[in-house]
Structures are given as structure tokens and as C-alpha cells.
Amino acid sequence: QQANRHRRGSAGGRPPTFDPVAYRRRNVVERCFNRLKQYRAIATRYDKTATSYRGILDLATLLIWL
Numbered sequence: 001q002q003a004n005r006h007r008r009g010s011a012g013g014r015p016p017t018f019d020p021v022a023y024r025r026r027n028v029v030e031r032c033f034n035r036l037k038q039y040r041a042i043a044t045r046y047d048k049t050a051t052s053y054r055g056i057l058d059l060a061t062l063l064i065w066l
Contacts (some may be wrong), residue, residue, distance in 0.1 A: 035064050 028054040037043045039060045 032064075036060055
């Protein structure tokens with residue numbers, strides 16, 4: 001199986017040295033970004049200044065956390 005994955009290169013699927021802990025952490029971060037993208041102001045970067053964008057980002061993370 002590892003030889004087949006090596007032969008296929010980057011299209012070979014899961015790497016042979018799969019780390020479930022790293023995958024779990026990466027999955028948590030990806031899910032967080034997906035939840036933040038549900039807020040239109042964050043997804044479209046509607047605010048003009050970095051300060052107001054950061055405020056919206058803080059508010060959205062607070063709402064997700066609660």
C-alpha cells in the first residue's frame with residue numbers, strides 16, 4: 001500500500017506516516033474558520049479599517065464561544 005501511494009505521488013491519498021493528533025488539531029482550526037465564515041462581515045471583509053474588522057472578529061468568536 002505504501003509503494004502504491006509513493007508511486008501516485010501527491011494524488012496518493014493519506015500519507016503513510018499519518019499523525020492522528022496533528023489531524024485532530026488541524027480539523028479543529030478548519031472547523032473554526034468555517035464557523036467564522038458564516039458571518040457575512042467576516043467572510044467578505046466588509047469593514048474598511050483593520051480595527052473595526054478585528055472588533056467584528058472578536059464579537060463573532062465570542063458568540064461562537066458562548
